[in-house]
Amino acid sequence: MTEPAIRQAIEHSLRGIAPEADLQHVPPDANLREALDIDSFDFLNFLIGLHTRLGVEIPESDYGKLSTLSELIRYLLPKSG
């Protein structure tokens, strides 16, 4: 899967949680939860959305590696086939 496709999956997964989220205005290294005001419930829903869209397994122990947009893309790109 390509980086634009991963980015699109991230945007779609965020849409139901933070409909106003505008990733173009979020710096790639900014903490997503802080920038978009996402709590632990919505973050879990966000990851479930990514899992459903990309078929990627995301163990709980990896949650800490998924704080920023660039970390998410780096993590998901090799796993999404």
Added chain:
Amino acid sequence: MGEFRMPSLGDAVKRGDIVAIVGTDKADIEVEVYETGTVRTLIAQPGEKLPVGAPLALLEVPGEAAPSAGVPPPRPTPTPQPAGRIHASPLARKLADELGVDLANVQGTGPHGIIESHDVERAAAKPAARAAPAVQPAASAAAEPPSGMRRAIAAAMARSNREIPHYYLSTQIDMSTTIGWLEQTNRQRSIEKRLLPAALLLKGVARALVEVPELNGYWVEDQLKPSAEIHLGVAVSLRTGGLMVPTIHSANQRSLDELMTDLRDIITRTRAGRLRSSDITDSTITITNLGDLGVETVYGVIYPPQVALVGFGKIVERPWTAHGMLGVRPVLTATLAADHRATDGRRGAQFLDILSSALQKPQTL
């Protein structure tokens, strides 16, 4: 009342059907039917303003002689959506503050007209959208009236502080066993089935309330009326500001998995504006968790006529001694705000102790 969904006279409705959406001070609420039957008389019309408790329709219920008013509106006062209410993302609000843009003058282009950050940026380019310089602070502060939700919260909290003699207790809970159990349990589960600590905290509270029922109920007519059921009101913040407190019913009878499902359901529906009337009635105690925002200790204000509120902060790593050994443990501060008319500190302390003990045995929750 808006968007009256009951189709017409003679239609069959069953208990739980959504038949109307009512605009209240706090939010739009879906109204359910509480009886199964046939619509015989329509009393209310879409767009009509109604007093609290007014029936919307009369139903003919099987086995009853006369039609019954089976569609009561929810308890909050129905009002039109306040004109001053502004829907904007947190990022947009922050940007508006930084750029000095008055959100009241910004046209939102997001879903449901929500104001997004780029709307603020666009508005910032227009001089008219900027807030007037605060030359006269008093006039400027009064320019934007509080929203209906803010007024409702203000009224309830003012009443609470006026009428309820609060006392506060807090305790620090070693969460290492709880978190360890949770991590082990979640390792064996798909992501959709994983639990969050909040589910265990709710179950712990419900378990403790069984042992200390004086904290679960209402203060009415100058006396405590404990509730036989444990209905947990869960404070949920909204992205557009303010909060709602939907209810998880009979929480002590729900499994951890059911509580997690309930939580996800009510939080999602609260933030999507899809709460039902039964979701916001009957809570017997309120739980608030501000740990996500980094807060360590919560001193809550009781929601009258309830007699207690439990607050949870962030789980943080702290030095901790156990069995003469010093180590670092994940620690949670749990706080109880309770009505001194209904209970004394001793019972409150027992509640927190039972809660702490319950969380040390997560496998039994």
